[in-house]
Amino acid sequence: xxxxxxxxxxxxxxxxxxxxxxIAVRAKGVWKVFGRNPERVLEPKFRDLPKKELQRRTxxxxxxxxxxxxxxxxxxxxxxxxxxxxxSTMIRTLLRLVEPTAxxxxxxxxxxxxxxxxxxxxxxxxxxxxxxQSYGLLxxxxxxxxxxxxxxxxxxxxxxxxxxxxxxxxMVGLAGWENYYPASLSGGMQQRVGLARALAKNxxxxxxxxxxxxxxxxxxxxxxxxxxxxxxxxxxxxxxVTHDLPEALKxxxxxxxxxxxxxxxxxxxxxxxxxxxxxxVRAFTRDASPAxxxxxxxxxxxxxxxxxxxxxxxxxxxxxxRQKREWSFVVDRKRTYLGVATRDVIERLAxxxxxxxxxxxxxxxxxxxxxxxxxxxxxxxxxxxxPLPVTDEDGKLLGVVRPRAILNALSTGxxxx
Amino acid sequence: MxxxxxxxxxxxxxxxxxxxxxxxxxxxxxxxxVGDVGLQIxxxxxxxxxxxxxxxxxxxxxxxxxxxxxxxxxxxxxxxxLFLVGTFGYWxxxxxxxxxxxxxxVFSIAVGIPLGILMAWNNxxxxxxxxxxxxxxxxxxxxxLIPALMLFGLGRVPATFATVIYAIPPVIRLTNVGIRxxxxxxxxxxxxxxxxxxxxxFDVQLPLARPSIMVGVNQTTMMALAMVVIGSMIGxxxxxxxxxxxxxxxxxxxxxxxxxxxxxxxxxxxxxxxAFARPKKVEEATGEDTEPDEAEEANAxxxxx
Numbered sequence: 001x002x003x004x005x006x007x008x009x010x011x012x013x014x015x016x017x018x019x020x021x022x023i024a025v026r027a028k029g030v031w032k033v034f035g036r037n038p039e040r041v042l043e044p045k046f047r048d049l050p051k052k053e054l055q056r057r058t059x060x061x062x063x064x065x066x067x068x069x070x071x072x073x074x075x076x077x078x079x080x081x082x083x084x085x086x087x088s089t090m091i092r093t094l095l096r097l098v099e100p101t102a103x104x105x106x107x108x109x110x111x112x113x114x115x116x117x118x119x120x121x122x123x124x125x126x127x128x129x130x131x132x133q134s135y136g137l138l139x140x141x142x143x144x145x146x147x148x149x150x151x152x153x154x155x156x157x158x159x160x161x162x163x164x165x166x167x168x169x170x171m172v173g174l175a176g177w178e179n180y181y182p183a184s185l186s187g188g189m190q191q192r193v194g195l196a197r198a199l200a201k202n203x204x205x206x207x208x209x210x211x212x213x214x215x216x217x218x219x220x221x222x223x224x225x226x227x228x229x230x231x232x233x234x235x236x237x238x239x240x241v242t243h244d245l246p247e248a249l250k251x252x253x254x255x256x257x258x259x260x261x262x263x264x265x266x267x268x269x270x271x272x273x274x275x276x277x278x279x280x281v282r283a284f285t286r287d288a289s290p291a292x293x294x295x296x297x298x299x300x301x302x303x304x305x306x307x308x309x310x311x312x313x314x315x316x317x318x319x320x321x322r323q324k325r326e327w328s329f330v331v332d333r334k335r336t337y338l339g340v341a342t343r344d345v346i347e348r349l350a351x352x353x354x355x356x357x358x359x360x361x362x363x364x365x366x367x368x369x370x371x372x373x374x375x376x377x378x379x380x381x382x383x384x385x386x387p388l389p390v391t392d393e394d395g396k397l398l399g400v401v402r403p404r405a406i407l408n409a410l411s412t413g414x415x416x417x
Numbered sequence: 418m419x420x421x422x423x424x425x426x427x428x429x430x431x432x433x434x435x436x437x438x439x440x441x442x443x444x445x446x447x448x449x450x451v452g453d454v455g456l457q458i459x460x461x462x463x464x465x466x467x468x469x470x471x472x473x474x475x476x477x478x479x480x481x482x483x484x485x486x487x488x489x490x491x492x493x494x495x496x497x498x499l500f501l502v503g504t505f506g507y508w509x510x511x512x513x514x515x516x517x518x519x520x521x522x523v524f525s526i527a528v529g530i531p532l533g534i535l536m537a538w539n540n541x542x543x544x545x546x547x548x549x550x551x552x553x554x555x556x557x558x559x560x561x562l563i564p565a566l567m568l569f570g571l572g573r574v575p576a577t578f579a580t581v582i583y584a585i586p587p588v589i590r591l592t593n594v595g596i597r598x599x600x601x602x603x604x605x606x607x608x609x610x611x612x613x614x615x616x617x618x619f620d621v622q623l624p625l626a627r628p629s630i631m632v633g634v635n636q637t638t639m640m641a642l643a644m645v646v647i648g649s650m651i652g653x654x655x656x657x658x659x660x661x662x663x664x665x666x667x668x669x670x671x672x673x674x675x676x677x678x679x680x681x682x683x684x685x686x687x688x689x690x691x692a693f694a695r696p697k698k699v700e701e702a703t704g705e706d707t708e709p710d711e712a713e714e715a716n717a718x719x720x721x722x
Contacts, residue, residue: 095609097605097608097609121611121613122611123611124608124609124610124611125610125611126611129609129610130606130609130610132602132605132606132609134600134602135602135606136602136603136605136606136607136609137603137606138603138607138620138621138624138625139603139625140624140625149607149610149620150610150611153610153611153612153616154611194606197610207609
């Protein structure tokens with residue numbers, strides 16, 4: 001795993017169980033039932049009852065129903081659902097801020113569900129950090145003291161914890177604010193303090209419970225972008241709870257959709273959109289803009305016609321006649337993209353008795369990369385009468401994007417509506 | 418039929434009398450000892466107060482009030498009120514009264530804050546303590562004088578005892594309320610970072626409950642002052658005794674002087690403790706311009722971990 005040595009901090013982690021390698025969090029059959037005698041809900045006669053029926057007959061409310069999940073090391077895993085779907089309860093069971101009624105939880109290879117109170121305190125102090133929607137900062141501590149609070153609980157010396165907290169504050173862009181109190185900071189900045197407090201102890205796993213939900217959209221987008229950057233820099237495992245589909249789609253490597261305490265689909269963002277598991281997920285995804293999810297690679301197609309550089313203009317003219325086309329993409333050996341040849345150009349070259357079609361003769365249409373989201377292609381597509389060429393870093397033509405394909409992708413999920 | 422049947426009797430009075438007699442017979446030595454220690458403390462405090470020259474005390478109170486309230490005018494006003502008490506010829510009586518109030522309040526805080534914490538932590542403790550506190554506050558304060566008199570005899574010790582019982586509920590209640598009103602989100606976040614029960618208490622709950630607790634201390638102090646007159650019925654001297662004497666002699670002038678002295682004392686104490694109850698100003702403190710006393714306060718709040 002990616003835990004760096006912590007000077008003067010926790011003891012070196014025990015060698016991970018070989019079967020656990022690559023798995024940061026594993027939840028198996030986790031239940032959370034609120035109410036009196038919650039265990040009886042697990043009995044066969046109750047456990048499969050729907051939520052309302054169960055509440056009527058036992059007075060208990062099911063928060064989590066038999067949740068099984070695996071989060072890979074280094075992954076940004078999103079738990080998504082509406083309020084009451086159990087997503088916040090789920091993330092809290094990982095630190096046992098909520099005690100699960102049944103099931104096992106392994107975090108970083110350690111069995112959290114079996115920990116004693118003392119082990120649990122140690123676990124919370126060292127391996128996992130959490131960021132909260134309501135920030136949860138201490139109002140009587142300065143920004144620096146807040147950022148260092150986790151380190152203080154862990155027992156770090158004052159100098160060391162302040163140095164580390166400063167480092168974390170720099171990382172989230174709050175250098176210079178360390179002596180202010182949280183009350184004088186904006187919401188976005190307070191959440192940065194929350195993030196710095198979480199990062200200061202260099203945890204293996206970062207839990208984030210709707211961290212950006214209380215912020216206004218611009219700040220929110222900015223923090224999302226920064227989180228993506230941060231994630232690629234430090235490569236932590238992040239479990240991120242949100243009720244906002246665009247946010248989930250933007251951030252998540254994988255997304256788990258929850259409803260009524262159950263996980264109903266775990267998939268990569270694109271699959272959630274293109275292949276929703278059921279009506280619930282479909283309804284959820286309906287107002288998500290696929291333009292922000294689909295990339296050029298999702299919607300690109302094979303070109304109808306390709307000309308090769310070494311084919312002479314006469315061959316080209318014959319091909320065009322046969323296929324009744326007015327233009328074509330031209331490629332080199334290894335399919336390196338060269339440009340677009342129109343019928344006029346070919347005619348001119350044929351008259352001039354050229355034997356090959358050279359790059360200088362062609363119209364050069366700026367190609368796009370396969371990972372560009374299609375929202376960014378709107379402007380380009382609508383201003384060109386040709387499809388967009390998609391190339392990789394070496395200039396190889398991978399395919400073309402036609403406006404029609406984009407429109408089709410945008411209407412995905414609405415077909416049946 | 419309209420009268421309550423005479424044959425249904427549940428003689429609580431007898432039981433209370435018998436319990437009291439048993440306590441006196443078997444635990445008398447304990448209360449004697451407590452009474453002795455209490456008396457030594459009360460006398461020591463009173464002597465200290467009387468040892469301070471009157472002008473030092475007046476200037477000192479003026480300066481403290483000025484610092485606490487932030488206005489020179491307030492400081493001077495408080496000093497003048499105390500000066501007036503002296504001009505009535507009640508300086509020693511006021512110091513006697515003050516010694517009882519101080520000892521009662523310190524004892525109330527020392528017992529009340531831990532009880533308030535217990536109440537906040539534990540719902541069973543709260544359910545047991547709440548009706549007891551209700552009873553302590555609604556019971557006519559004279560009633561406390563009887564057991565106090567029986568346990569400690571006459572004098573300032575039973576008066577202090579009765580004062581504590583009468584005055585302790587607010588500090589218990591407001592400590593409880595203050596801790597319970599600490600936002601759950603802050604508690605949860607601190608817990609998530611591995612704060613145990615005592616970390617939570619000293620880092621989070623007590624600092625955030627501080628304004629509420631200070632209001633409790635203020636109310637407890639006010640109630641202790643109010644009890645002082647009643648305490649004089651069992652032999653406490655001081656301002657209360659002067660009021661009582663004036664009533665007995667129907668001496669309106671003397672009664673007014675003694676009464677207004679208590680009021681002045683109350684105003685001075687109330688203004689100063691209220692000022693301490695206000696939440697600290699925390700907004701505009703940056704590294705360079707942090708005032709030394711603010712920095713000290715911040716350090717002090719960090720210490721008890």
